[in-house]
Amino acid sequence: xxxxxxxWFRQDLRLSDNPALTQACQMGQIIPIYILDHRHAGDGKQGxxxxxWLHHALTxxxxxxxxxxxxxxxxxxxxxxxxxxxxxxxxxxxxxCYEPWRMERDRDIKSTLQATGIQVHSDNGSVLWEPWTIQxxxxxxxxxFTPFYRKGCLQADxxxxxxxxxGAMVLADIDNPKNTIDALxxxxxxFKWGQTLATHWNISEKGAHNQLQTFLSIGIKHYKEGxxxxxxxxxxxxxxxxxxxxxxxxxxxHAALQLGNNADIDHFLSELGWREFSYHLLYHNHxxxxxxxxxxxxxxxxxEDATKLAAWQTGNTGYPMVDAGMRQLWQTGYMHNRVRxxxxxxxxxxxxxxxxxxxRWFWDCLVDADMASNSASWQWIAGCGADAAPYFxxxxxxxxxxxxxxxxxxxxxxxxxxxxxxxxxxxxxxxAPSLVLKAAGIQLGHHYPEPIVDVKASRQAALDAFAALKQxx
DNA sequence: TTTTGAGTTGTTCGA
DNA sequence: GTCGAACAACTCAAA
Numbered sequence: 001x002x003x004x005x006x007x008w009f010r011q012d013l014r015l016s017d018n019p020a021l022t023q024a025c026q027m028g029q030i031i032p033i034y035i036l037d038h039r040h041a042g043d044g045k046q047g048x049x050x051x052x053w054l055h056h057a058l059t060x061x062x063x064x065x066x067x068x069x070x071x072x073x074x075x076x077x078x079x080x081x082x083x084x085x086x087x088x089x090x091x092x093x094x095x096x097c098y099e100p101w102r103m104e105r106d107r108d109i110k111s112t113l114q115a116t117g118i119q120v121h122s123d124n125g126s127v128l129w130e131p132w133t134i135q136x137x138x139x140x141x142x143x144x145f146t147p148f149y150r151k152g153c154l155q156a157d158x159x160x161x162x163x164x165x166x167g168a169m170v171l172a173d174i175d176n177p178k179n180t181i182d183a184l185x186x187x188x189x190x191f192k193w194g195q196t197l198a199t200h201w202n203i204s205e206k207g208a209h210n211q212l213q214t215f216l217s218i219g220i221k222h223y224k225e226g227x228x229x230x231x232x233x234x235x236x237x238x239x240x241x242x243x244x245x246x247x248x249x250x251x252x253x254h255a256a257l258q259l260g261n262n263a264d265i266d267h268f269l270s271e272l273g274w275r276e277f278s279y280h281l282l283y284h285n286h287x288x289x290x291x292x293x294x295x296x297x298x299x300x301x302x303x304e305d306a307t308k309l310a311a312w313q314t315g316n317t318g319y320p321m322v323d324a325g326m327r328q329l330w331q332t333g334y335m336h337n338r339v340r341x342x343x344x345x346x347x348x349x350x351x352x353x354x355x356x357x358x359x360r361w362f363w364d365c366l367v368d369a370d371m372a373s374n375s376a377s378w379q380w381i382a383g384c385g386a387d388a389a390p391y392f393x394x395x396x397x398x399x400x401x402x403x404x405x406x407x408x409x410x411x412x413x414x415x416x417x418x419x420x421x422x423x424x425x426x427x428x429x430x431x432a433p434s435l436v437l438k439a440a441g442i443q444l445g446h447h448y449p450e451p452i453v454d455v456k457a458s459r460q461a462a463l464d465a466f467a468a469l470k471q472x473x
Numbered sequence: 474t475t476t477t478g479a480g481t482t483g484t485t486c487g488a
Numbered sequence: 489g490t491c492g493a494a495c496a497a498c499t500c501a502a503a
Contacts, residue, residue: 146479147480147500147501294498345483380481391497392484394484400483
């Protein structure tokens, strides 16, 4: 009888292309475990939408593991030590995480286990290039995306080829009826939001690969241009699967490369590069989720306005493009990338609310909420990041809507009360003549809100505030 | 060593 | 109606 080893699933909830799991299978019978560790979720608590996703992802993984996955909610070191003792385990395997606080936790766990004669084996299962392998020739980290990607990533060793499922996986038979997924209490109790969310997705490793195949056969062919149009099916929608490791970036990278070489494919690969860049930034800036990368933004006169924030969160700003995005987020746990930029710019540069509010709301509502990507992207749109959007780049929700959702298909999908409004006014209902509004069955302020701010005036206020920051320096 | 041009995603204004 | 300039400051990397 082969010895028992522990495989600790973390952000790699899959069997294929799983380097540490493949190693573990060669060493012995697998005890597969998952540990819910809220203490190390980042800001103290995992977001609501990711909890729902996690519940379904674990359920699917449990099935793929012959109903043998053991789930725990406690300090990982206690769980690991107890299990090792009970089952005479001498080897523990996992794929590495890259958030600074998780790396610190894992270092502690590794040294504690090693002190008791247990070997820990870790591998890279979730990034194309580990953050410490990409640096400038002078040894310091990159701060600008393009050189990071072109000079750093593309000149480094290419991402490894994906592995297949471990051929001979033997699962240890451990009866432990208490350690169920349900006991983790991941689903919200009070309302049906979590159920609605889950209907929009096939939350499994198989579902991830179906999504990839759909994208490769349809979306990627028009990706470079098409990705900007939220009503069109040209984005991959792989982000939540990547977030939970139900598919690996290596699997996605090589599947796209196999299609050949053109501008659409290159552009898609560079989006995987942005994911790497976010991890790179977080690795080198532990305070990325909470502190402005550019300290002068600490003096920015952010407003506090609970009413405006609530209007933004619930999709009631009166700007259809913004509201459609926020409602898509609430209903599906997802938002199209172009629209994320529009709502982000609107929060920060029109409502003048701190990007923290947006970062927290996205953290709670997005099924793909990832600490590195979320905080790096909010700093980017707010203009305080390392390689940020210039402060004067303020998205106009009307112009953006007319450009990227010209017929208002996207808006009407998520704001059905506007569905009879002619395309001419779909992004600016308050400009429609009263007869037109009446014919469309809309009374502004009743069926759909009046604009809560004037974009022209608020944009100017933001620009003035930014200009003041500059002068004070 | 210093200089120089470029850098994901935009808007407005005036000629 | 179209088009170029202006809207910062700073990092990076090639020359």
